[in-house]
Amino acid sequence: MATKSKDTKTAEKAAFDPMAAFNPAAAKVWQDIMAESVRFMTERLQKDMETQKAMLSCKSPAELLQLQTEFFQDAMKDYTDEATRMLTLMSSTGTARSYDDVPL
Numbered sequence: 001m002a003t004k005s006k007d008t009k010t011a012e013k014a015a016f017d018p019m020a021a022f023n024p025a026a027a028k029v030w031q032d033i034m035a036e037s038v039r040f041m042t043e044r045l046q047k048d049m050e051t052q053k054a055m056l057s058c059k060s061p062a063e064l065l066q067l068q069t070e071f072f073q074d075a076m077k078d079y080t081d082e083a084t085r086m087l088t089l090m091s092s093t094g095t096a097r098s099y100d101d102v103p104l
Contacts (some may be wrong), residue, residue: 029089029090029092032089033086033089033090036082036085036086036089037086040078040082040085043078044075044078047071047074047075047078051067051071054067055067055068
């Protein structure tokens with residue numbers, strides 16, 4: 001896996017700093033969203049590669065069909081769960097007021 005150069009890291013930090021200075025809570029949420037996206041895509045690509053290997057070892061059309069069915073069901077569950085996680089992350093801006101902080 002390629003590592004980022006020092007210049008790339010510095011450029012990314014410089015691009016991120018204005019957002020962090022303007023709204024630190026939103027910057028944190030944005031970082032969390034990006035980290036979750038990378039985590040999910042890495043996990044899904046790994047599962048895709050494992051499925052491709054398994055497809056190559058299938059001995060019958062029925063076995064291939066079963067593998068494809070399981071893959072599709074697993075992928076649908078993963079993408080549904082990820083959409084839920086992303087919605088939760090996107091709605092947690094850190095600016096929401098709690099019930100007890102409303103002045104009377």
